[in-house]
Amino acid sequence: MPLKRALISASLLVFVVALATAGPLHAQCKVDWYFGIPCREVYEALVSQIKKWATIASCAMGGEKCLYKLESANVHFIAAKHTAPVTKHVDDLSFRLSSYDLYARCHVSALSVSETWYTVLDHGTNYCNLYNLMEGSGLTGVPGYKEVTSDFICTQRSSANCTVY
Numbered sequence: 417m418p419l420k421r422a423l424i425s426a427s428l429l430v431f432v433v434a435l436a437t438a439g440p441l442h443a444q445c446k447v448d449w450y451f452g453i454p455c456r457e458v459y460e461a462l463v464s465q466i467k468k469w470a471t472i473a474s475c476a477m478g479g480e481k482c483l484y485k486l487e488s489a490n491v492h493f494i495a496a497k498h499t500a501p502v503t504k505h506v507d508d509l510s511f512r513l514s515s516y517d518l519y520a521r522c523h524v525s526a527l528s529v530s531e532t533w534y535t536v537l538d539h540g541t542n543y544c545n546l547y548n549l550m551e552g553s554g555l556t557g558v559p560g561y562k563e564v565t566s567d568f569i570c571t572q573r574s575s576a577n578c579t580v581y
């Protein structure tokens with residue numbers, strides 16, 4: 417059965433190559449966050465952090481924690497943009513908030529996408545766009561905090577250094 421074996425190894429090879437190169441086609445990051453506090457509080461923390469980091473001033477010491485711009489906000493959905501202070505690359509951010517456990521807890525489905533389609537590797541910038549807001553607002557320290565993502569749905573998540581990016 418040499419032909420059959422060759423076919424099997426060939427399809428296995430294609431599968432392995434597909435797996436190795438899987439992940440978003442261009443730089444983007446999707447993260448699910450869970451909090452043991454109501455969405456109203458999560459919403460207020462995120463919106464005030466976006467406003468706090470609106471100008472270049474908060475990047476005076478370097479990093480990317482500045483130039484956020486709120487596009488629209490209600491308790492179910494927040495849209496914003498982040499501009500990289502040096503490269504001026506713009507990423508689109510969105511946060512979908514949904515309550516569970518009778519409004520006691522909040523699930524946030526967050527997405528950051530690079531506007532430039534040719535950005536394939538981003539050093540974790542799209543992840544940090546989202547994570548820096550969570551950390552800066554103190555949401556990473558609230559009861560029940562949990563993050564769910566992976567390199568498959570979040571470009572270079574595992575090697576992201578959000579102090580820099």
Ligand SMILES: *[C@@H]1O[C@H](CO)[C@@H](O)[C@H](O)[C@H]1NC(C)=O
Nearest residue numbers: 478575576577578579580581
């Ligand atoms: C991230 O980068 C900063 C600044 O270069 C460095 O001090 C820090 O050790 C880095 N953190 C990790 C986890 O690599």
